[in-house]
Amino acid sequence: xxxxxxxxxxxxxxxxxxxxxxxxxxxxxxxxxxxxxxxxxxxxxxxxxxxxxxxxxxxxxxxxxxxxxxxxxxxxxxxxxxxxxxxxxxxxxxxxxxxxxxxxxxxxxxxxxxxxxxxxxxxxxxxxxxxxxxxxxxxxxxxxxxxxxxxxxxxxxxxxxxxxxxxxxxxxxxxxxxxxxxxxxxxxxxxxxxxxxxxxxxxxxxxxxxxxxxxxxxxxxxxxxxxxxxxxxxxxxxxxxxxxxxxxxxxxxxxxxxxxxxxxxxxxxxxxxxxxxxxxxxxx
Amino acid sequence: xxxxxxxxxxxxxxxxxxxxxxxxxxxxxxxxxxxxxxxxxxxxxxxxxxxxxxxxxxxxxxxxxxxxxxxxxxxxxxxxxxxxxxxxxx
Numbered sequence: 001x002x003x004x005x006x007x008x009x010x011x012x013x014x015x016x017x018x019x020x021x022x023x024x025x026x027x028x029x030x031x032x033x034x035x036x037x038x039x040x041x042x043x044x045x046x047x048x049x050x051x052x053x054x055x056x057x058x059x060x061x062x063x064x065x066x067x068x069x070x071x072x073x074x075x076x077x078x079x080x081x082x083x084x085x086x087x088x089x090x091x092x093x094x095x096x097x098x099x100x101x102x103x104x105x106x107x108x109x110x111x112x113x114x115x116x117x118x119x120x121x122x123x124x125x126x127x128x129x130x131x132x133x134x135x136x137x138x139x140x141x142x143x144x145x146x147x148x149x150x151x152x153x154x155x156x157x158x159x160x161x162x163x164x165x166x167x168x169x170x171x172x173x174x175x176x177x178x179x180x181x182x183x184x185x186x187x188x189x190x191x192x193x194x195x196x197x198x199x200x201x202x203x204x205x206x207x208x209x210x211x212x213x214x215x216x217x218x219x220x221x222x223x224x225x226x227x228x229x230x231x232x233x234x235x236x237x238x239x240x241x242x243x244x245x246x247x248x249x250x251x252x253x254x255x256x257x258x259x260x261x262x263x264x265x266x267x268x269x270x271x272x273x274x275x276x277x278x279x280x281x282x283x284x
Numbered sequence: 285x286x287x288x289x290x291x292x293x294x295x296x297x298x299x300x301x302x303x304x305x306x307x308x309x310x311x312x313x314x315x316x317x318x319x320x321x322x323x324x325x326x327x328x329x330x331x332x333x334x335x336x337x338x339x340x341x342x343x344x345x346x347x348x349x350x351x352x353x354x355x356x357x358x359x360x361x362x363x364x365x366x367x368x369x370x371x372x373x374x
Contacts, residue, residue: 223346225330
């Protein structure tokens with residue numbers, strides 16, 4: 001049975017769905033039709049669509065042919081302390097892709113998504129941040145919360161230690177970090193570098209308009225879905241993808257943004273050093 | 285088979301067979317199938333294809349599975365009519 005050999009490990013609200021759609025179009029890449037199988041990360045609360053049985057998980061790649069790269073995308077692998085070790089044990093030569101974003105904007109976007117999806121019941125990010133101490137103790141969680149870890153925003157958006165962990169486990173050369181701003185500003189260049197990292201033809205011209213790419217990936221996915229066992233399809237939840245669209249509803253106040261930039265400054269500096277990138281704009 | 289008859293048969297599949305909360309009043313030939321229209325997701329679309337293949341006794345190959353086919357019920361009906369005509373001719 002074919003096994004995956006590359007993984008998009010996160011982070012949420014950082015462009016993973018777009019990259020998933022771009023990579024899916026590549027003829028040398030076979031992508032799991034199920035985004036977020038969350039097979040790894042045994043320390044995380046399983047999402048509704050998680051696939052924890054190895055036999056079912058491998059079915060996600062059963063349709064792969066000669067494609068040299070077979071991958072899946074689960075955005076919470078980056079947060080998980082166990083996922084990198086579990087992935088390494090399962091796929092020792094795996095390539096890792098991590099998309100990262102300005103933590104303040106990411107927190108704002110994630111909070112907004114969660115207010116739409118039901119994981120969050122506090123209407124503003126400020127209130128949600130104030131609730132974190134209680135929520136860390138498992139108290140004050142929304143009645144419909146399905147992923148409590150995601151509600152500790154100040155943990156979720158700190159990237160440095162998580163990226164370090166993947167560097168340590170897989171080696172720096174096997175972990176490709178993409179900044180959300182780069183993806184937005186020069187999608188073609190970021191896509192090409194990602195193809196080079198994966199060792200597939202970097203000249204391939206994909207549809208890089210994220211909506212059109214999503215549509216194209218959807219049709220490719222339907223072809224794959226028709227050959228997917230029903231027990232796997234039952235785990236899939238596509239409705240949540242629709243929730244991903246949409247700008248944050250509540251604006252972020254300058255005062256809160258400034259406070260958060262200060263709070264995350266040390267982590268941003270550490271990440272900048274890790275990636276050898278000037279990320280000072282994230283703290284300004 | 286006339287395209288309008290095919291459209292009506294597809295509407296019946298959507299309302300009576302698919303696991304979607306839609307009524308006949310929600311459906312017409314031109315409303316998009318995906319996000320901005322009927323809100324179909326990939327799983328629902330695969331179910332729809334499966335029902336179409338059974339009801340019309342046709343097979344929709346990979347070449348038919350593209351965005352042109354699945355713009356709306358009218359475009360789906362056109363593909364079905366074309367396939368039925370090809371079958372009839374052979």
